[in-house]
Amino acid sequence: MIFIRAILWVVVLGLNIQNSFAELNIEITQGTESATPLAIVPFGSDSAPVNVSGVVNADLERSGYFKMMDERAMSNQPSTASAINFKEWQGLGQNYMVIGQVVSAGPGQYNVQFQLFDVYKSGQILGYKMSSSGADLRKTAHYISDLIFEKLTGKKGVFGGRIAYVTTNSQRVHQVQIADADGYNPLTVASSIEPLMSPAWSPDGKKLAYVSFERKTAAIYIQTLASGERVKVAEFPGINGAPAWSPDGTRLALTLSKDGSPDIYVLNLSSRALTKLSKSMAIDTEPSWSPDGSSIVFTSNRGGNPQIYVVSSQGGQEKRLTFSGGYNASASFSADGRSLVMVQGSGNNYRIAVMDMGTHAVNVLTSGPSDESPSFAPNGSMILYAAKKGSVGFLSAVSLDGKMQQKIVFNSGEVREPSWAP
Amino acid sequence: MKLNKTLLAFAISAVFLTACTDDEKDASLTDGSQNSASGINDASTNGLGNGSGINGSGLSGNGDYASTLGPEFNDPNNPLSKRTIYFMLDSSEVMPDFIPVINAHAQYLVANPTQKITLEGNTDERGAPEYNIALGEQRAKSVASMMKIQGVSESQVNVVSYGEEKPAAFGNDESAWEKNRRTEIVYLPK
Numbered sequence: 001m002i003f004i005r006a007i008l009w010v011v012v013l014g015l016n017i018q019n020s021f022a023e024l025n026i027e028i029t030q031g032t033e034s035a036t037p038l039a040i041v042p043f044g045s046d047s048a049p050v051n052v053s054g055v056v057n058a059d060l061e062r063s064g065y066f067k068m069m070d071e072r073a074m075s076n077q078p079s080t081a082s083a084i085n086f087k088e089w090q091g092l093g094q095n096y097m098v099i100g101q102v103v104s105a106g107p108g109q110y111n112v113q114f115q116l117f118d119v120y121k122s123g124q125i126l127g128y129k130m131s132s133s134g135a136d137l138r139k140t141a142h143y144i145s146d147l148i149f150e151k152l153t154g155k156k157g158v159f160g161g162r163i164a165y166v167t168t169n170s171q172r173v174h175q176v177q178i179a180d181a182d183g184y185n186p187l188t189v190a191s192s193i194e195p196l197m198s199p200a201w202s203p204d205g206k207k208l209a210y211v212s213f214e215r216k217t218a219a220i221y222i223q224t225l226a227s228g229e230r231v232k233v234a235e236f237p238g239i240n241g242a243p244a245w246s247p248d249g250t251r252l253a254l255t256l257s258k259d260g261s262p263d264i265y266v267l268n269l270s271s272r273a274l275t276k277l278s279k280s281m282a283i284d285t286e287p288s289w290s291p292d293g294s295s296i297v298f299t300s301n302r303g304g305n306p307q308i309y310v311v312s313s314q315g316g317q318e319k320r321l322t323f324s325g326g327y328n329a330s331a332s333f334s335a336d337g338r339s340l341v342m343v344q345g346s347g348n349n350y351r352i353a354v355m356d357m358g359t360h361a362v363n364v365l366t367s368g369p370s371d372e373s374p375s376f377a378p379n380g381s382m383i384l385y386a387a388k389k390g391s392v393g394f395l396s397a398v399s400l401d402g403k404m405q406q407k408i409v410f411n412s413g414e415v416r417e418p419s420w421a422p
Numbered sequence: 423m424k425l426n427k428t429l430l431a432f433a434i435s436a437v438f439l440t441a442c443t444d445d446e447k448d449a450s451l452t453d454g455s456q457n458s459a460s461g462i463n464d465a466s467t468n469g470l471g472n473g474s475g476i477n478g479s480g481l482s483g484n485g486d487y488a489s490t491l492g493p494e495f496n497d498p499n500n501p502l503s504k505r506t507i508y509f510m511l512d513s514s515e516v517m518p519d520f521i522p523v524i525n526a527h528a529q530y531l532v533a534n535p536t537q538k539i540t541l542e543g544n545t546d547e548r549g550a551p552e553y554n555i556a557l558g559e560q561r562a563k564s565v566a567s568m569m570k571i572q573g574v575s576e577s578q579v580n581v582v583s584y585g586e587e588k589p590a591a592f593g594n595d596e597s598a599w600e601k602n603r604r605t606e607i608v609y610l611p612k
Binding site: 174198213218238239242257283286301329345350373416417 | 512547548549550551552553555556557559560581582583584585587588592593594
């Protein structure tokens with residue numbers, strides 16, 4: 001048995017490594033006309049292993065807020081402030097521009113600096129110098145994107161963030177992975193030939209809860225990302241699904257069917273006390289907390305088809321939230337609590353929609369036909385979701401106004417159930 | 423980057439050496455029965471991120487135990503040879519065509535009270551994955567309750583839902599979807 005295990009371990013590690021270096025491509029599938037013109041001048045660089053300005057350009061383009069200038073249209077590419085002729089950049093229709101340099105500072109070390117200019121005021125509005133190892137240059141580039149984004153939009157950037165998702169390859173091996181928000185640096189968190197589902201980030205971003213069928217029955221695990229240590233928190237008879245962390249990280253909302261029909265429960269992670277929240281005889285599932293922790297939205301088919309309901313996280317009266325369309329599911333709040341994103345199904349078309357919690361007006365953001373599992377970026381500007389064209393599953397992101405869309409294509413297998421780290 | 427290596431090294435892997443084929447179109451050859459009894463043997467080490475899910479004991483060969491139970495399970499004219507119950511979209515109601523199939527299995531189980539089965543509920547790929555887990559469970563439970571009415575004991579029937587996670591047919595059209603909206607009757611080894 002030990003011999004068999006050793007062989008398997010090698011095989012499994014091989015799989016993990018292979019998948020962890022799977023290449024990703026990002027395509028901008030829909031742009032917007034109203035975006036602010038911004039020029040990222042290619043940074044002056046002496047042999048840095050990462051094209052820092054290229055990463056910054058791709059990040060900011062993906063956000064949907066900016067219309068990036070094609071570098072081929074730049075008649076010159078200054079890397080110092082004194083070399084900029086602002087009149088010329090005004091003539092090129094740019095509102096803002098960024099210049100910078102990546103300079104070697106000893107073996108494997110780099111000094112990175114950048115400056116952001118208002119082209120019409122002809123002045124600097126942001127400037128930073130930082131040092132970075134070669135291995136961290138991509139992270140540094142995302143940090144620069146975050147700084148520029150926040151300066152120009154007033155919203156916190158999410159380019160340095162991470163995402164979790166589930167992949168399935170052609171051998172039907174399922175993996176929970178985490179990666180940078182642009183899909184780079186994927187790492188395998190868990191791997192199984194049985195289904196893995198519903199990865200959910202703890203509010204501090206240090207742990208993932210997920211569902212595993214590795215023992216041929218559903219169980220919910222919480223895994224600490226840094227150490228790989230994991231704890232099984234639910235393995236009741238029937239469904240153990242849809243884990244969702246409370247905003248304070250002390251409780252997990254989940255779906256259990258141990259008493260018959262699937263219901264929403266709240267599990268206290270320190271006392272292990274279990275509180276039943278929903279009590280219908282129908283399907284109740286997919287709990288998600290409001291940002292203040294006071295209420296939980298969930299999907300129920302008690303009215304005949306799946307709709308979104310809300311209940312106090314302490315329990316109490318359950319209230320229906322969605323009334324348009326025959327299929328509303330997978331709801332979750334934006335961090336400010338003002339928007340609720342969900343999947344809206346109509347016939348064979350499943351699309352991502354957002355409800356304004358003030359007016360309850362619903363805005364459909366995507367065109368389908370198989371869009372599911374939406375997850376807000378922490379700053380509320382983008383929504384990540386799983387999409388499918390033909391039989392190829394991929395991740396897609398759409399801006400909150402629906403104007404900007406991009407897709408992240410994984411070259412191996414299908415990818416589903418994305419979740420943006422807090 | 424140290425973090426990345428740690429994560430890789432500790433990646434929890436529960437890969438079983440099963441003879442699982444990519445093509446699971448033949449519903450009687452589900453991989454669901456392969457490890458049902460013997461694959462669960464490592465609970466004590468679960469929770470340590472050291473590959474605890476891996477075990478070699480799931481090597482039970484061909485998972486189709488039903489076909490070894492008797493010729494009636496392989497005779498296409500006998501309802502016992504049919505072990506997949508199909509459903510309409512977003513429904514867990516058993517259609518009349520499948521009632522004789524469920525009845526035949528129920529009668530076999532009543533006559534063989536030590537025989538156990540797992541009812542595996544499944545859905546097509548459309549809609550929310552966790553909602554589909556719930557829908558799949560309803561499909562499995564519809565079949566279970568019909569069997570129990572006929573005297574099959576609680577202890578003979580295990581129910582699990584895989585939702586949209588284990589398609590029998592791949593594809594994104596109705597011909598694939600209708601093959602995936604199903605409950606599979608999986609006979610367990612005694």
